[in-house]
Amino acid sequence: MTMADVIVIGGGPAGLSAATTAAAHGARVILVDEQAIPGGQLSKQIHKFFGSREHLAGTRGFAIGRRLLEDALAAGVDVRLGRAAYAAYPGTGGEFEVAVYGGDAATGGSRAARLRGRRLIVATGASENPLAFPGWTLPGVMGAGAVQTLVNVHRVRPGRRALMVGSGNVGLIVTYQLLQAGVDVAALVEAMPRIGGYLVHAGKVRRAGVPILLGQTVLEASGDGRVERAVVARLDERGQAVLGSERSFDVDTICLAVGLSPWLELLLILGVRTAYIPALGGHVPLHDRDLQTSVPGLYVAGDVAGVEEASVALEEGRLAGMAAAESLGRGDRVALARAKLEVAARLDGLRGGPFGAARREAKARQVNELSGAPPLSPAAAAGPESVPASRADGRAGIPGRPRPVAVIECYQQIPCNPCETACPRGAITIGSPITNLPKLDVDACTGCGLCLTACPGQAIFLVDRSGETATVTFPYEYLPAPEVGRRVTAVDAEGRPVGEAAVTSARMTRKTNRTWAVTVTVPHAYAGVVRGMLRPRR
Amino acid sequence: MGPEGSKPKTVICRCEDVTVEEIRKLIEKGYQTPDEIKRLSRCGMGQCQGRTCRNLVLQEIGAATGREGKDIPMSTFRPPTKPVKLGLYARARAEHEGGDDR
Numbered sequence: 001m002t003m004a005d006v007i008v009i010g011g012g013p014a015g016l017s018a019a020t021t022a023a024a025h026g027a028r029v030i031l032v033d034e035q036a037i038p039g040g041q042l043s044k045q046i047h048k049f050f051g052s053r054e055h056l057a058g059t060r061g062f063a064i065g066r067r068l069l070e071d072a073l074a075a076g077v078d079v080r081l082g083r084a085a086y087a088a089y090p091g092t093g094g095e096f097e098v099a100v101y102g103g104d105a106a107t108g109g110s111r112a113a114r115l116r117g118r119r120l121i122v123a124t125g126a127s128e129n130p131l132a133f134p135g136w137t138l139p140g141v142m143g144a145g146a147v148q149t150l151v152n153v154h155r156v157r158p159g160r161r162a163l164m165v166g167s168g169n170v171g172l173i174v175t176y177q178l179l180q181a182g183v184d185v186a187a188l189v190e191a192m193p194r195i196g197g198y199l200v201h202a203g204k205v206r207r208a209g210v211p212i213l214l215g216q217t218v219l220e221a222s223g224d225g226r227v228e229r230a231v232v233a234r235l236d237e238r239g240q241a242v243l244g245s246e247r248s249f250d251v252d253t254i255c256l257a258v259g260l261s262p263w264l265e266l267l268l269i270l271g272v273r274t275a276y277i278p279a280l281g282g283h284v285p286l287h288d289r290d291l292q293t294s295v296p297g298l299y300v301a302g303d304v305a306g307v308e309e310a311s312v313a314l315e316e317g318r319l320a321g322m323a324a325a326e327s328l329g330r331g332d333r334v335a336l337a338r339a340k341l342e343v344a345a346r347l348d349g350l351r352g353g354p355f356g357a358a359r360r361e362a363k364a365r366q367v368n369e370l371s372g373a374p375p376l377s378p379a380a381a382a383g384p385e386s387v388p389a390s391r392a393d394g395r396a397g398i399p400g401r402p403r404p405v406a407v408i409e410c411y412q413q414i415p416c417n418p419c420e421t422a423c424p425r426g427a428i429t430i431g432s433p434i435t436n437l438p439k440l441d442v443d444a445c446t447g448c449g450l451c452l453t454a455c456p457g458q459a460i461f462l463v464d465r466s467g468e469t470a471t472v473t474f475p476y477e478y479l480p481a482p483e484v485g486r487r488v489t490a491v492d493a494e495g496r497p498v499g500e501a502a503v504t505s506a507r508m509t510r511k512t513n514r515t516w517a518v519t520v521t522v523p524h525a526y527a528g529v530v531r532g533m534l535r536p537r538r
Numbered sequence: 539m540g541p542e543g544s545k546p547k548t549v550i551c552r553c554e555d556v557t558v559e560e561i562r563k564l565i566e567k568g569y570q571t572p573d574e575i576k577r578l579s580r581c582g583m584g585q586c587q588g589r590t591c592r593n594l595v596l597q598e599i600g601a602a603t604g605r606e607g608k609d610i611p612m613s614t615f616r617p618p619t620k621p622v623k624l625g626l627y628a629r630a631r632a633e634h635e636g637g638d639d640r
Contacts, residue, residue, distance in 0.1 A: 034620070084620050085619075086617060086618040086619050086620040086622050087617030087618055087619065088617075089617075099617065099618075101620075101622055101626055112626045112629060127589055129593055130550075130590045130591070130593060130594055132548050132549075132550045132558055132594050133548065134547075134548050136548065137549050137552060261593060264615075265587075265615045265619040266619060268612070268614075268615040269615050269616065269617060269619070274612075275608075276606075276607045276608035278607065282593070282607060283607075283612060
């Protein structure tokens with residue numbers, strides 16, 4: 001049996017970046033993943049990612065997965081895809097043994113092997129939470145991950161009309177992807193009284209006219225042998241269905257996106273200490289600042305360490321990879337110390353703002369519980385979400401200005417800055433922390449529109465009020481392709497029809513990465529209102 | 539709920555065909571840890587090893603007892619964590635000297 005310096009289980013963003021980083025610092029690394037495609041969940045993601053340059057923001061998920069695999073191979077990682085780790089044991093000399101099988105499709109993936117490593121990094125990610133209700137076992141009820149596998153990997157439409165349950169980022173993104181695949185989404189229901197995910201993701205769904213029903217849930221699914229309808233009801237403040245509020249939707253698909261739980265099995269077998277932290281997905285492994293668990297030499301990274309974003313997983317992977325290499329005496333101590341600090345600072349940034357506050361506090365608890373230090377006082381940074389009172393309408397394009405100008409409708413402090421990087425004039429400033437809202441220098445903006453297709457949230461528009469009629473340019477990612485000259489129905493931010501408009505331009509270049517910038521001509525009065533168009537029926 | 543007819547049964551462990559009603563009865567009888575419920579009902583002992591029903595059982599225990607997630611013990615985990623064929627273990631035993639497969 002060969003002995004590696006580091007074994008990494010999981011080939012998602014955390015595992016791949018951990019393996020690459022450890023190898024770059026001189027460790028001999030073996031990575032195993034049960035899937036044949038690299039990237040973990042990234043392989044199913046077709047939307048542009050948030051974050052910054054360090055997180056390949058603006059790149060579509062599956063492309064990030066491929067990039068990370070290339071990096072790992074270039075760094076000399078022994079990547080073994082299609083191999084599932086089904087057991088892990090402590091070795092006799094403080095090392096780890098991992099049992100894997102697979103790699104031979106012909107024999108049903110039954111080839112077994114044992115790997116030994118002096119350090120083990122577990123990056124197994126998370127699994128989807130179920131939601132049980134009468135009829136939920138009917139064909140047609142599926143998790144958001146299954147929908148993404150069908151639609152984005154296999155290009156199979158799961159149904160014709162769907163109900164989405166859950167308004168976290170997964171529910172919002174998958175709703176958008178269902179729409180892109182040509183599936184009608186009757187409604188998105190959310191049990192909480194507020195949208196769980198980013199408003200920019202919700203904005204894409206709203207512009208498409210999908211109602212988001214807050215404080216409501218699915219009570220029952222029924223149908224003859226498969227889902228034919230779903231009953232939705234309002235919830236009272238105790239979470240009980242309000243009698244008489246039931247509403248029936250004719251749908252053939254119910255998609256569940258109600259959260260994720262860290263996939264801890266291998267860690268529990270190895271005896272790590274855990275804590276129950278709902279903000280991170282429930283039971284999570286305790287770990288120190290280097291992501292080392294209570295078992296010496298055993299590290300975690302990514303969603304298995306607490307459910308967060310892919311950008312966090314990337315950074316945690318880097319940190320765990322560095323720490324594992326460092327503990328083996330590899331790499332340059334001074335350089336490693338500096339690099340670790342940089343990653344820690346970026347992780348702090350990603351957990352900034354109102355969205356990250358709960359996770360930041362939870363992470364501090366997770367770390368302190370292991371070290372025995374007293375828990376930190378609740379982060380004071382949480383504060384109410386700032387939504388500027390004066391929305392965009394007041395500054396949506398400037399009358400008499402001889403050129404279009406960007407209108408940035410990004411009102412939530414989320415960790416994302418591709419607009420700042422995209423602007424060739426430096427007219428958009430986010431700065432540090434990365435959760436700052438973008439600021440536009442209207443005088444410096446030339447209206448080039450590069451930010452519009454760079455924004456993963458599709459929250460930037462161009463408004464030109466210089467001509468006799470105004471034009472609005474918006475990002476567009478649906479088929480059939482928009483056609484110049486075509487009359488379309490322009491819609492507002494809620495997907496409500498505003499009026500007829502003509503498409504005067506539809507641009508898609510390599511740089512826009514499969515996003516069209518569509519320009520429509522509208523009366524001046526509507527320039528501050530129009531934010532998209534109805535998808536023409538196929 | 540449907541206006542007519544009895545409420546359909548809600549299966550929560552598909553692998554072993556266990557309904558939420560059966561789980562609630564066990565909790566009522568005083569079996570209030572995932573391990574007890576697992577052993578009595580086989581809930582979570584099938585092909586997927588509880589990956590789907592595990593959280594549902596925790597929710598049911600929480601809802602019935604008023605206990606929070608942190609106060610409900612997790613069930614015990616043992617290898618294999620993925621469904622594997624018996625032959626794999628047999629072969630591994632043959633291939634590795636001493637067949638130490640703990």
